[in-house]
Amino acid sequence: MRLERRTDTSLALIATAPLAAIALALALGSILIGVAGVNPLGAYVHLIEGSLGSRLAITETLTRATPLILTGLAAAVAFRCKLWNIGGEGQFYVGALMTAWLGHSIVTGLPAPLAIAIIIVAGMFVGALLLAGPAILRLRFGVDEVVTTLLLNFVVILFVGLMIEGPMRDPLAFGWPRSIPVDGDLRLPDLVQRSRLHVGLLIACAAALLVWLVLARTRFGLESRAVGHNAKAAAFAGVALPKTVLGTAFLSGGLAGLAGVVEVLGVTGHVTTTLSPGYGYSGIVVAMLAALHPIGVVAAAVFVAMIFVGADAMARATGVPSFIADVILSVSLLSMLVALLFTTYRIRR
């Protein structure tokens, strides 16, 4: 038995891959739910109702999907270039921290749209810088960016803790460590009345479209993909390797930083060390389920958000531990890897 490269891959095959992966993950999830002594079908009904069954459920799911679209894009952009950015979590937090800092002191008094624009640029910039460091270390010294970006996540979250217990501490939070809230004028408007869903969703979708255009239609996009495919061949063909990798790092880190900006301006208004329930890491799952396609990221992010929001509802209704959401998503990541393999290879005996 051996694997043989397919000569052509139909679009239908690529579109089926995520569905097959998700089906497998749900099947394994149902075994684990069964082990908990709960009827899996009933549990999944709770999951779907909890994530799509009401106006509140839908807006909650989309609110949760918003940062996931952005961290998913961040992972997709980087992985396409084989830049292994596992630091989305840290980049998210520096973006959020920058927002909290600017939003309660520096840009107050400016007209809101201008102030928000400044915050977005600044938040994206610090996110980009945080990934540029590891990218430079890889280019210059050959240090594996997986480990450096990951270790920086721990450093950044400790730094956030330091800031919100120290200089940025909110004195009105009854001793609870969180940052001073951003100015009320700067909060992103709601998209749906009486819900948490905010304009950030549109920003995230616009970002997906923009990233897709950049990757599909510009020279940078082509070069970035070429480097991901075969760095040596790309360099031989005249692609400036450092420039492309660094550009990709800036784009990827900027997107993850933007996720932090949007989450603070849209949802919480302040920063805590629990602002992100692992958006940076879930972004990797989102990107893989989307087969690294920017538009696919939007759909994958909504799916991942559904699982998280729905699993909480399922946990409340049935008592199945909500950790099941992470189990289902990590299995769908692994099975998606295999499914993707079979879109490019077939088995020959």
Add this chain to the structure above:
Amino acid sequence: MAETIDILTSASLWAAVLRIATPLIFGVLGALLCERSGVLNLGIEGIMTMGAMVGWLTVYLGADLWTGLLAAALSGAIFGLLHSGLTVSLGLSQHVSGLGITLFAASLSYYLYRLLVEVGDLPPTIEPFQALYIPGLSDLPFVGEVLFQQSAPTYLALLTVVVVAYVLARTPLGLAIRMTGENPHAVDAQGLDPLAIRYGAVMAGSALMAVGGAFLTMAAFNSFFPEMVQGRGWICIALVVFASWRPGKALLGALLFAFFDAFQLRLQTSVEGVPYQLFLMAPYLLSIAALILVARRAQVPEALMTPYRRGER
């Protein structure tokens, strides 16, 4: 200054160094074994979590400590099998597969723990490995407290260093593993199966990682809680590079690292006015610094991260 010297000359510091190094020694040896055969295993953080949970749970359910350790090793080997299947047989990206396994193993551990254990206000506990008492030796001043009052898994870790170093450097099996990491084609030409060697090395390595995790719940603490591995797995991945893929240097790296960790912990309590987060950042920043320092002259196994397919170049 005087305080710093007091800390450095206290036996409790150096005893703590050995204790803190133990999970790292297991982890770094496990990662080293995988990488020497040509497979990067980023599943380590999750596999350590799984080992911590399985070892603890086995004892909690009534088995003795050594059975618990064995169960942990087995759980690690199973995830090693999964990682090998995906990366060795199917040739999938070792980066992504490893990350997927970290997410999977960690979330499965938390899920099963919540499911099987009744958790009240305080997490339930087990009777962990105790410090051994060796008549005569343990009573020696300083040396006795540092070297001869450790728990059994710490001695097992030191023994494992010797075994792994010996096997890799001096046995035909070790040669085969090293050659698979450098040039699987040559191994194939010798009539050995590089795929089988990679499976074996990854499973054995993952078992060691899981034992490292189990040390946390079965010797260092006596309960299991989420996020308890706290990046130790990632630090092990950094330490492998620091050690240039050599077991002896891996031990040295783990000890050096543990020294800084134990030292900062004690400094934290004696230095006032410095935010404690700065101390906690130190281990992570130190790992990055170590990576930069040695990256240039690192002797990376030639075939690391390249899947092997017979008849394909």
